[in-house]
Amino acid sequence: MRTSVYRKERFNAAHRLHNPLLSDAQNQEIFGKCNNPNYHGHNYEIVVKVTGDVVEQTGYVIDMKILHKILHEHIVEKFDHCNLNLDTEEFKNVNPTAENIARVCYEIIRPKIDASLDLKIYIYETERNYVEFPA
Ligand code: NI
Secondary structure: OEEEEEEEEEEEEEEOOOOOOOOHHHHHHHHHHHHOOOOEEEEEEEEEEEEEEOOOOOOOOOOHHHHHHHHHHHHHHHHOOEEHHHHOOOOOOOOOOHHHHHHHHHHHHHHHOOOOOEEEEEEEOOOOOEEEEOO
16 A cells, blocks of 8 residues: 655755846846845755555654654755855756655655655745645
8 A cells, every 4th residue: 555654844044046047137037036136045855755554563654753863964064054055066067946845856766765766846835835845
C-alpha cells in the first residue's frame, strides 16, 4: 500500500532575483521589488513528501527522525539566515526563485533517501505562493 508522509521545516533567508544577462531595466520590469539591489527576506517553508510502501516491521514509510535529520543537516543548517545569492554555492549562478530553490533542495535530498521511495519538494515563499518539484 503506497502511502505518503510529509515533513515540514522552516528557514529564513534573503535573496535577490536578478538575471545578469538582462539589462537593469528588464530585470526591474520582470522581477519588480524582488530585484531590489539590497536584497529582501522570506520565511521559507520546505515540505518534503515521501511516498512508498509501509514497511511491515515498523509500520513506517520512512522514520521521521531520519527525515528530520536529513532536512535539518542539509537544508536548514545550510540555508537558514543566509543570503542565498552571496552565501551559497548553489545560488551563486542560479537565480534563487522558489522554483530553483525547490529543485536545488530536491537534488540535495534525493540521494539521501532510499531509491524505492518517491520524493517531492514543496517550497513556500509566502503563505500564498508555493512551488512543487518535480511537478
Ligand atoms: Ni523574494
